[in-house]
Amino acid sequence: MNPSLFSAEGLSGVVFLGFVGLIASGALIATHTQRLIRAISGLALCLLGVAGMYYFLLSPFLALMELLIYVGAVCVLIVFGIMLAEPKPEQTVGKLNMVAGVVGVILGGVLFWGLVRLAQVAPWQASAVTGDFSLEAVGTQLLTSYSMVFELISIVLLVAIIGSVALARMGRERSKA
């Protein structure tokens, strides 16, 4: 199969490569810029590309959720954190930073190489598909087979909200005293 550039498959392949480019450039920006506000912009770009991947993986619902939750909520939350904590621009010189950078490159490279080798070598076998990709199936199973997990994650989110409010309040009282 060898689609031409201007057929439907070729154009969707170009869009796929564009999303891959967004992920790569966004991840590089998120880990390499000195100012954190630029790093968070890189994270937003990268997550936009991940949402495109979900679209290619036959789940437009999760692509929209990715945009809504990650780009819309988590990134804005981190931007508020940057505004409130006013971090200094990161120092890239210094002995400790050199060591951390070298260790990071080695560990990240080894992990990436190992995972890519695993993806190539392992005999992934497709099994017989019994369900479908529809949002209806997701919703039905979320409230039948996985209802316990659904309730548990609701409790986790409730505890997280109460805990974060309590933590932020406690810090305020201590600094006043």
Added chain:
Amino acid sequence: MNILTLGNFLGSYLIIGAFLFSMGIYGLLRRRSLIGMLIAAELVLSGASVNFMAFNRFIAPNPAVGQIFTLFIMGIAAAEAAIALSIILAVYRNYRSIDTADIADLEG
């Protein structure tokens, strides 16, 4: 295998997930401030999500399970970001800094 048909193979998504994961680990080690480490942790989580969705698309018997699991990962990531930011704000109030080199002392 043509470069324009890469989106039809499991391997390309697995490589993207591995890239996101290893960039996240690299950023966690390299960043010197707590918010930068939080950003890198989000990269690790999205790498895991991409892997789940790729296996869900290509080899899972029931294609709803991976989507449900990815939704749970999103919920956990939102809770993690909220908790981490409130901890970061509490640390900032006490130390006036979120640089990991400045907050290295323990105090009861």
